[in-house]
Amino acid sequence: MADVPSIRLDGETDPNAWHFSRLGEEGPLPNPVGHTFPLVTHDADGKWRVVGTGFYINDGGFFVTAAHVIEEVLEENRQRAPLLVLHLHSPTGVFGASEFHARPIAQCWVSDSADVALGVAASSTHKVTGEVMKNWTWTLSWGKPAERTLVHTYAFPNHIVVDDGRRIRFAPHAYSGRVLSFGEFRDRVMLPFPYIEVDFRIHGAASGGPIISGSYVVGINCTELQANLDHPSGPAFGVQSHCLADAFLDNVVLPLESSPRRVTFNELVCSGVVNVHGYSAPNETASQKGHLVDLTMAATVPLPRIELQQYF
Template sequence: MGGMTVGRDFDPLDFIDVSDGQFHELPINVLQSAIFPVVVMRESTITLVGTAFNVSPTGLFVSAKHVVEEAIRICQSEPNSWIALIWIKSGAGYEDVPDLLGGQLPVNQFYVNDNHDVAILHPRQLLEGGQPVTFPIVGLDTRVPPIGTAVLGLGYTRMTIQSHENSDALRKVTTDQAFHASHGFVTQVFPGGRDRVMIPFPAFESDARFDPGMSGGPVFAGDSTYVCGVVCSGLSSDDEAAGWTSFASMALNALVLNVTVDQSTDTSATLFELAKQGFVQMDENFDRLSLVEDGDAPYLSFPGPQ
């Protein structure tokens, strides 16, 4: 892919102007080369179910487990539908097509863990000229953002079909996608989970606004270009002055998920092991992290204060 940097470490996020308000739509930008809408495709319609972001050049997309569950529910009720990622062909390596969709990537496999609201989507391999296409990535931040830290969540809030052509020779769909940014500050941190039912996994709360469709999107903290959280849920207060209460899973929750690395031999590895091998970009704190095997519930451990 001429001009594309595989495994690109994106520049600081100062190009996102938060002075426009706490929640606003963004123009096409470089991050959309790594942050995709998660959709359910049909013969004539598309339903947006969430957002995902890529952490491996071969295409491993982190999202929220409840996004995958909703997509599966729709597909089970509608047999002629399938889960896909919509590739925005813009940003890194695609400056010549600043506002064009790149097309759909059907999802072949997904990986979840009952203990966390995170998932990994593995799309069908995309070839160009007989060679696998590689995608830009965002790295993962293993640190827990302290209370008061500024955070920025990104995700898609709607997808409206403007035109649709479907024939034996071509299927072309023109959509209006709404990529939004929401910023706020961390208000509470739950290293061991907030409760036993709704958020029993490591997470943090903020006053950022996370709308439907943003679930599964990345959350950045401070001026870091590494993802510290995965959008989980957002609630508005009955008192408008009180603002929003939103939750994000810790991004490091994804590291416990097992993914298939070789379908021919049914070989699998955790995302943690793939990160150790350099297939996933991690922050400098990662070397202090260890994966503790505990039956069906492996967990991550830090040897002392972070």
């Protein structure tokens, strides 16, 4: 792994110091690649690349990422290239640390007003028993951490694509920093939506990763100020988790229902499909905002060879 680039987010941390919250449970963070993953695509020449990070908020495959990550494979809201969830390691042991599983995506809601997206990964089954697999999840929070609050992220900027785009080497890490500010609007161009400002770096493939405060995800990595003659790169910014409140999805069967239909994010929470700490339902006049995209395009070339350097 000597040729994996040394990319830092200014604050690598010990993942054993983290805690997670999953459907009311709390304890040491399990293998993070059980619920946080790279999103990959390939071009017309069969060269694979990593476009961002995503993370699960439901054990059946509902995930969150940044809108601009999804837009990497769109043209006029139509899919022009495949997009896959890449599981680098299964905590169940179905495949080992050097193996992987590529999971297709069915659909994705993309916000029109904030840099956030809600996707649905295709069902995944145990390759021996045929049992539908469950994944670890993060729990969202509508909370707003105070300035100087300790926050964390886990993402995949530290990777290298070799062999002409046919092999990817990953060295994922966890990183920590402090909240610098938290606001509803920063500017009309870069951050015209509720944001969280942090003092760790957000490199390209970290986009879409979770910003964790305590046990919960309070934001989603989206961008950072670029270096110029007056200052170095940074600080970084995420979109607040509550920007997902406008989301909706098609073809969802809620608990106690038998037919698939369009459901709102509020219905996902109220039915227990998604868990949100400190959740407050929107008022009755709230409307569905954003748009849905079909992401069922399959890869047309062999999957890349994946190599992983575990940090734990």
